[in-house]
Amino acid sequence: MSVDFSLYNKVFENRIRLQIMSVLMANEGYDFSSLKDLLDVTDGNLASNLKTLEKEGYITVEKSFVDRKPNTRYKRTDKGAKAFENHLSALENLIKQQYK
Amino acid sequence: MSVDFSLYNKVFENRIRLQIMSVLMANEGYDFSSLKDLLDVTDGNLASNLKTLEKEGYITVEKSFVDRKPNTRYKRTDKGAKAFENHLSALENLIKQQYK
DNA sequence: TCATTTACTTTGTTTTTCAAAGTTCTTTGG
DNA sequence: CCAAAGAACTTTGAAAAACAAAGTAAATGA
Numbered sequence: 232m233s234v235d236f237s238l239y240n241k242v243f244e245n246r247i248r249l250q251i252m253s254v255l256m257a258n259e260g261y262d263f264s265s266l267k268d269l270l271d272v273t274d275g276n277l278a279s280n281l282k283t284l285e286k287e288g289y290i291t292v293e294k295s296f297v298d299r300k301p302n303t304r305y306k307r308t309d310k311g312a313k314a315f316e317n318h319l320s321a322l323e324n325l326i327k328q329q330y331k
Numbered sequence: 332m333s334v335d336f337s338l339y340n341k342v343f344e345n346r347i348r349l350q351i352m353s354v355l356m357a358n359e360g361y362d363f364s365s366l367k368d369l370l371d372v373t374d375g376n377l378a379s380n381l382k383t384l385e386k387e388g389y390i391t392v393e394k395s396f397v398d399r400k401p402n403t404r405y406k407r408t409d410k411g412a413k414a415f416e417n418h419l420s421a422l423e424n425l426i427k428q429q430y431k
Numbered sequence: 432t433c434a435t436t437t438a439c440t441t442t443g444t445t446t447t448t449c450a451a452a453g454t455t456c457t458t459t460g461g
Numbered sequence: 462c463c464a465a466a467g468a469a470c471t472t473t474g475a476a477a478a479a480c481a482a483a484g485t486a487a488a489t490g491a
Contacts, residue, residue: 363470374468374470375470377469378471382470401468401469403468
């Protein structure tokens with residue numbers, strides 16, 4: 232009757248965090264400035280949403296220098312991948328339900 | 332490369348509103364107390380989220396008496412159905428992208 | 432050495448969420 | 462007929478979340 236929402240994850244309720252994880256699922260890693268271009272957000276906003284994901288243990292951060300410029304690279308963790316897949320399952324249930 | 336998010340709708344970023352619309356897509360109508368039981372929210376919270384959907388023109392409200400008790404019944408509008416389907420499309424793109 | 436770029440952090444405002452309490456309308460029991 | 466009760470709110474206010482803007486650090490380039 233009703234859709235199972237137990238796998239729904241509030242961390243991914245935010246559009247920016249949802250998109251960040253989506254990008255990090257499709258790519259092994261992605262850097263700060265590329266994310267910024269892709270998602271069209273201010274750097275402060277992006278940084279704080281990345282921090283939220285990091286605090287949850289969903290992504291890792293690696294700082295280095297590329298072309299003599301600072302470069303910060305983000306990657307999903309296994310925990311993050313699992314959590315995201317679970318969340319997508321909840322959404323998938325919602326979508327499927329429509330045809331029931 | 333990146334997922335199309337143009338159909339993403341901020342109104343449905345909230346879990347409760349997302350679930351309400353989901354229920355109203357699968358059912359012609361649904362009443363207040365049944366929604367309350369289903370979604371496990373306080374009546375104030377439910378009422379305010381229903382009002383948000385009503386203000387957007389996504390649902391309609393009909394009040395009557397059933398078994399001598401007040402009964403409020405909610406239905407999706409065409410506009411609401413369209414907006415919700417669009418939003419699900421955006422989510423579907425996100426899910427599909429994972430297998431690319 | 433001074434400006435510039437990247438990737439933040441801090442600050443503070445605005446927006447959103449939500450619970451709790453109060454209100455209205457109608458029915459029912461005494 | 463009056464009080465109590467239940468449904469469905471509305472109001473109030475507090476807490477959390479979202480963001481923009483400005484400030485900062487570290488390294489490089491001119």
